[in-house]
Amino acid sequence: MPLPPRRDLQRQFWLLLRAGQPRTEAAIALGLNQVTGTRWFRQAGGVVPAYVNAQPSKRYLSLAEREDIFAGVQRGDSIRLIAKSINRAASTVLRELRRNMEHQYRTRSRLTSRSGAKRIHPWDYRPSLAQQHADSRASRPKPAKLLSNPLLREVVQAKLMEKLSPEQAAAELRREFPESPEMWVSPETIYQSIYVQGRGALRRELAACLRTGRVLRKPRRKRNQRLGRIAGMVNISERPPEVEDRAVPGHWEGDLLVGQNSRSAIGTLVERSTRYVMLLHLPGGQGAVEVQEAMIAATKRLPQTMWKSLTWDQGREMCNHPQIRIATGLDIYFCDPGKPRQRSSNENTNGLLRQYFPKGTDLSGHHPDYLEFVAAQMNRRPRKTLGWLNPAEALDRLLSKASAQAGVATTA
Secondary structure, three states: OOOOOOHHHHHHHHHHHHOOOOHHHHHHHOOOOHHHHHHHHHHOOOOOOHHHHOOOOOOOOOHHHHHHHHHHHHHOOOHHHHHHHOOOOHHHHHHHHHHHOOOEEEOOOOOOOOOOOEEEEOOOOOHHHHHHHHHHHHOOOOOOHHHHOHHHHHHHHHHHHOOOOHHHHHHHHHHHOOOOHHHOOOHHHHHHHHHOOOOOOOOHHHHHHOOOOOOOOOOOOOOOOOOOOOOOOOEHHHOOHHHHOOOOOOEEEEEEEEOHHHOOEEEEEEEOOOOOEEEEOOOOOOOHHHHHHHHHHHHOOOOHHHOOEEEEOOOHHHOOHHHHHHHHOOEEEEOOOOOHHHHHHHHHHHHHHOOOOOOOOOOOOOOHHHHHHHHHHHHOOOEHHHOOEOHHHHHHHHHHHHHHHHHHHHHO
């Protein structure tokens, strides 16, 4: 199956048309069929596409910048001096030279090294050739590796016929050809060569050799379904204004303090008004069920009046938030992705807790008594935002005030 037309060919076609060349002649000049040029012209409605007029991205080096690099190399300037002259990072210039350089060693009668070879210049850099290579690398679509390498294609097909999975075939290729990277291929490349139209370098019937036997790839999620989205969550934008000003107690922020390789965690809860801290013991893991049970147990340690709402990020550990809401009466809200500032008290507290639970350590081995000790230490620290009261004192004042008001109401 032929590949879609390369974008650089289409760009050259439109540039020739702009220069006044007829579309049939422009197509022939580029080695294309006359019908191809006519079809491109009709598909675009006779209007030059936007990408032809677009300015080159400043993200990539231009030919002028490559010529400046070449001039700096000829002068013998350092990498940092060359980078400064074109207002680029030194790593950008070094990467450009390494990608396009050729080492040359020549013999001279004077100033030779111990081996008799004189290194004339470490960089044989040609800006025009480097620009050509960059344009080639940037062209899309790229030819499939299995399509351009017949030997690799035959080897992969043979392995699939032996009922090896694409992952197993890719692993065997690396073991069989350790010194030949051109014979390496990723499992996804093999899958795409079977399934994706336009990259079908492998025979379509090889799909029957896969364990699923499917002729089409099965998507892991439904169309328009966001990956990892928690069902039924209420966004923080719907949270009542009284939560924001911290005037009313009983609104909490929560998160997980994650351990080494994300295999262990401790739940953290912070009350927004008093900054009171509670820690959730999760010895069995950080799944939705474990977090649900720990949350329900934590809410029984303080009066019900202190549990009005909870704000959490969109972690999968809160998949059971409907069950938590029913069991505790908490209104649960979820932050926007990538905005930890919406749980500022909790983020600050997690940073302080790293004094007791350093990053990269296993958190599953801590006893519940130790978690209580750490929480007590956090709650006795005087806080400037509380007028140098500590969270435990601030919470006691709230509970005493609520108890006195309840007594007055009963007497009345």
